[in-house]
Amino acid sequence: MKLYHESRLSVTIACFELLILKICLLTRFLYLKSAIFEDKVERTVYIDNLSPLAKESVVKAALDQFGNIIQVKIIRTYLELQSMGRAALVEMQNTDEAKTIISEICNSPFMISGMPRPVRARSPVAEMFDDRPRKPGRRIVCRWLESSDPDFEVAMKMKRIVRYHAKEANFLLKRQSEEEEQLAKEQSESLNTIYNKFELVQHVFNSGTAMRLAKHYKMHIADVHR
């Protein structure tokens, strides 16, 4: 009888040990997964202010000069205005290439498929990836608060503040897009006037007016190739 109990005890211990082992292995697996993910984050560049016309191939061709690109992913935005421009996550082969891109693009304007609005590059954070894995070992606890709870008022207030913050963010976003359109309009106007001037000058030369005037005034002008 005693032996039976002992063997049963040892079996249960073994079961528990297996369970522990399973849990440990699993957590180790989760850690590994998150380590891989973190490495990927280091190697990626987050680009925004992209034109909606830019496709993945365009972005890839643009950044090929900097190094080996593993993957380009254009992010679908659901909540923000589309006029802000698209964003893309570009995964490079190693961290150095990614850092180079970011610093270069920050220093001088780099244009992709359209000018003169340059793109903006930053190093991404984990929250920008929507396929990120769970954080290993994180424990989530949730609790419902009833209206009789002492914390209920504070929680309702927090919710209200969150909604208010969202409205503030929307407002700032709208202002930003208004400013961008304003700048674009100004630049477009100045560009057109400059082009008109240029055309005028071109016309003068092309139609031979300049040559005739030069002959008339006995001035010498250099030959201009068209």
Next chain:
Amino acid sequence: MFPLQEAEEEDSPEFSWGAKKGKGAHNKGVQFYKSFTYDGVEFNLYDCVYMWRPGEEEPDIGKIVRAWETTTRKRIVKVVWFFRPTEVTHWLGNIKVLPNELLLASGEGVGLSNCNLVEAITGKCNVVCTSTDRRNPQPKDEDLETAEFFFYRTFDVRTREISEEFPNSIAQIEMEHFFNKVTDREQPLYYGGNRSLEKPHSSLISREATTKTALKDGQQGRNTQSMLPPVTLVKQTKSSKKDVAMARTDQRSTISKRQVTEVVDKGGQGRLGNISETDKTVARTEAKHSYCTSSTSLSDSHALKKRKLQDLLGTTSSDQQKVIKSTSQVIEVATRVKEGASTWFKEQPWNERLQVAQERGTLVLLENLDPSYASAEVEDIVRHALEQKVCAKMVPHNTFSNPLNGKAFVIFKSSKAAENAIFELRRRCLMLGDGSLPSSRARPVNCLENAFENIVYDGVIFALLCLRELSRSLEGEGGNVIVVYVLLRPVVARRGTIEEPMKSRDFPGHLSIGKIKFQREEMRKAVSTSHYSQSNTIEHVMGVEWRVLQEESSLRWKALHQEQAVEIQRLSSKLKTPI
């Protein structure tokens, strides 16, 4: 002596003492006064004042019971506090409270009274006592109309009881001083009050008189019987006035309940629209930190310790099941992924599913989640909290998302389920946390040795492991972002709407010269290839302008997020109980 005082008062608001009351018994240098003038306003003993605490939106209200000047020329007032209903909601329970009602502190202990500098006073407050205690002179109509607050109950700071009985003294001051002041009046005072309908408040008397006369003209001898209908009529018209104090006499009839809610509706602040028609109607002002926390901390520390222990064990018994599920769920989901990525049926790509869900009305947007959650965790949370099987995906952040706020799109099975979920999340608060407590971060991790026993307590291994990981990850964060340890956050839900992708080819900032319609091949190619701009071109100048704008905008967002983080942190520090 006097010139000195005046010199130092040039900067601060004017102050001067009024009538003297006596010298201190222990310390002859202390002089008590009956009144003082501060910043042009005269304050007498037993006046009610506003006192403002930095960091609070609303000032506290107290009654001056003593005023004196110390030997060091400091001017002190002793104030007995009035509690706002929101400060004592925990002990109010189902008791009805009206807006503008206060509760007088009574008993002994912390929160009854404080001694403060005179400079903390921000103004006089008109508080009227509407109690029917026989020692209380009943307030007149004009008093009620000009009153800012009223009280007729006390809150005992020691026993935490709310009662309408007044003790003989509060803070060693005779109770008479707390009731309404007796001023010289020609009319006899109503001492005490009859709560019966036969003697309604004086302001009703005038109305009643007119109706009585009207009735007398019409029907004779039916006045007593017809008293009730006209009184109720009068009462209902009363509700159109904002006189909240009237509501006190309406505690008798059921009609009054409706009226109370009406008055409450009008008197209460518009933001809190959740007033239901049941007896639990409570109009609440905004919550603020309670005085009682200091007094409750001692008694609650036992409860708090117990709760901490339970946290380590994995929450209370009712939630134990949930936590077991969630931790075991962690294991299960992971293994499912390992076993195989093949699915029965090919799921539509996420974009299409979102569109479909929006049309069907099953799309919900959850906000204020922890931004580092993975989509699967969100699904788990919804499964445990709302008992619904859903599909969720976190919205990826972009350069101007709030770093503290995580959002997720959740697709429910049916639009009714989605509506229910939104309703529940709006009505109650779902608090999410990670169950970690500041004190436990320092605990060393020693799981394997105690593994055997720890398996019995659900999820403790995970808890211990996660504590280590948490501390590491939290220490790792830093840099430019303000790290705000928001341990608890309520989930905000609303209908999900997604923007239609813009089909236009316009992108502000990408210019083309209008006149060049037919571009030559090389020129077109030149535009489409990506390049750095050369510094001698117009393009460069314009490009730099855009860069300036971009940098400006990123700075703006940073500032906004910092401010918002501070606000949230301030609020979340007011949460009293951890999960």
